[in-house]
Amino acid sequence: MSFKEQVTELSKRAVSAQTIALTEEATKNALVMPFLRTLGFDVFDPSQIVPEFTADVGLKKGEKVDYAVRINDRIEYILEAKAVSANLSQAQYSQLYRYFSTTDCSIAILTNGIQIWFFTDLDAPNKLDTNPFFKFDLFDYDDNDLKELEKFHRDRFSITDIKSSANTLKRMKAAISSIEAQFNDPDDEFVRMISKGLYDGKLTSAVVSEFKPIIKRAFEDLVRQKIQKKLTAAFNDNVNIPTIKDVDSVTQLTEGGDGIETTQEEVDGFNIVRAIAAEVADISRVVMRDQKSYCGINFDDNNRKPIVRLHFNSKTKFLTIFDSDKAGARFDIVQVTDIFKAKTQIQSVIQSYIGNGG
Structure with missing residues (x-):
């Protein structure tokens, strides 16, 4: 099967697993291990997948991360699994931060089997970022998401490419957030920038206030036109x-x-x-x-x-x-x-x- 078909099968498995695999161990067996297989790993080969990997941190000895993933004898991923019902935004994953700094790994993964969050150290070397640079959801993905996920496949893995992509994704998120804020409530500076080509007089506060709802409506109409184009194609x-x-x-x-x-x-x-x-x-x-x-x-x-x-x-x-x-x-x-x-x-x-x- 193609990578896309394998992910589709995993998504189908997740539909039934979400009501059955209620514990962390059940989630690992039903979804996490199949996910690692989808990324091209032999989950029964200890040279590729090390379950319950011990990562001593300072005075804390014998702490374990759920999985360490090796590529060419180097640990590239550490993965912490939660139960399928867990809300990842509320999950405690401080262990990932500690483990990341004590190993030479490049990527830390947090997952509940359905949502998979990828972290790295873009903000400071060897210190795990607070926010994931990529999130994949088995119930909500598109072809672009699949292309990003495939970069983590064992046969295609390149930390250089992944970190380059991570930087791009991080900047895109910031750009989208900024654009979305202007879409919902354009600020005076943005309104002035757009209005320069529309108004010959002085852009006083009163003029800016007059243009603000016009520009907001223009945003909304632009989105509506794009929707119509998608619908026409469908x-x-x-x-x-x-x-x-x-x-x-x-x-x-x-x-x-x-x-x-x-x-x-x-x-x-x-x-x-x-x-x-x-x-x-x-x-x-x-x-x-x-x-x-x-x-x-x-x-x-x-x-x-x-x-x-x-x-x-x-x-x-x-x-x-x-x-x-x-x-x-x-x-x-x-x-x-x-x-x-x-x-x-x-x-x-x-x-x-x-x-x-x-």
């Missing part, structure tokens, strides 16, 4: 892509209609879900039913076959994404286009309905 030319102006073209958009207002964001969200669904099903089977507290998207216009609910009525936007057992999980987003990040989960529940005779 749908064939004969399928109508509804907007707020022709919202009646969507079947069963509301129930009752009393006090229900379907927003453009909800329509955009619905279209994105249909675009994602187009790869695995006839999009006419994906139907929106707007409610007062959320906007529901179901399969076959059936409330017993929920795909996703859009919660866009407050400042904090999020989705409820359902699995084959109708269990819903919260998926936070910042903007509507973030729905594309949930592609794997959305397609998975649709395929489960089709596979059950739907």
Whole structure:
């Protein structure tokens, strides 16, 4: 199998393992060891994988890290595993920091079997960074993520390439964060920079205040145009892509209609879900039913076959994404286009309905 196919199989395994492999040891067996196999390692060869690796730190003797990973007789990774239910952002992983400084390894990995976080020492030599430079999620990845993950494969490993990529990723995150801040609330300096080419007079505080909502709206329209381009590519030319102006073209958009207002964001969200669904099903089977507290998207216009609910009525936007057992999980987003990040989960529940005779 190709690397992409192996990761796909691992992702499928993780769907069932997340409800069964509840302990740390079970997570190691069900997900962590298969993950290391996917990266090209023989998990039963002690010259490649050393379980319970002892890393003495100062006065602390006999402390162990879950796995040390060797490439060409050198320890390149140390890996600490948590139970599949663990929230990595809240997990205690101070051991990784201590171990990293006592070995010659280049990479430290923290994982719960589904999310895999990669750390290195970009900020200070031989001192593990506080934040991971790369995060991979088996339930939420794209081709770019796969390309980054493949760099850690045993046959392709190059610490020079990885650190170069890590620096690039770090700068990209900072750039995205800065752009996102301007998107949500452009500051006066940014508004002045854009407005210079739009206004001939003096850019007083009053003028800047006047331009600020205009520039924010321009950002939003630009994003909406890009969404439309993606949707046009996903749908064939004969399928109508509804907007707020022709919202009646969507079947069963509301129930009752009393006090229900379907927003453009909800329509955009619905279209994105249909675009994602187009790869695995006839999009006419994906139907929106707007409610007062959320906007529901179901399969076959059936409330017993929920795909996703859009919660866009407050400042904090999020989705409820359902699995084959109708269990819903919260998926936070910042903007509507973030729905594309949930592609794997959305397609998975649709395929489960089709596979059950739907």
